[in-house]
Amino acid sequence: MSQQILLSVGSFGLALIGMLLLSALLLVVAWSGSFARARALSLLEEWLSPEQRACYERFRYFDVIGSDTGTRYRVHHGTQTNIEELSHSGQRVCKWCFVPEGNLVAADVMLAQKIALETNERGALSVAHRSFVSR
């Protein structure tokens, strides 16, 4: 009888320790994710022009001008199909998707997209997927 009690207490203790460890692990993962996002956001804001920064802070997107064609692109917060090509009148022409390798957080992806479009537009679009599907 006492053995059964000891076994039950032991099992409960082990389960409790397991749950605590799992919670701690989840907290660490969540913390490192939010740390990465904050770090990347800070870097993005440093590299944006004052106009782009103001626009991003207000609308969660910013515009860039393609280095080769002068086309305007709107880079939305995100990591997938988050770039709109705009016409002269500001209408969406299509969407583009290209990202840096490595499963980066959104702000890092957006910064790489900005630099690529502003310095090597054709090179960036040559690897991108184009989409005409509406949002």
Add this chain to the structure above:
Amino acid sequence: MASQIVMDRTGDTRHMFDKQDRAEVAKAEQRFKELTGAGFTAAVRSGPGEQRIIRSFDPTAEETLFYPRLVGGRRR
């Protein structure tokens, strides 16, 4: 101190070096070669919101940003 900022899953990793220290500059140049050789693009800021791509190590750059090779994203 100059810095090399490498985008990664933690946001970025920063490598600081003293531009007056030959050994540190040589190490930074080696890092530049390794990263660009691995497909990273190197960019330096040339003004507010402006940047230029560099293909070779610039020992005078205060801040060099490296981002990984670009690939097409998910098709929708």
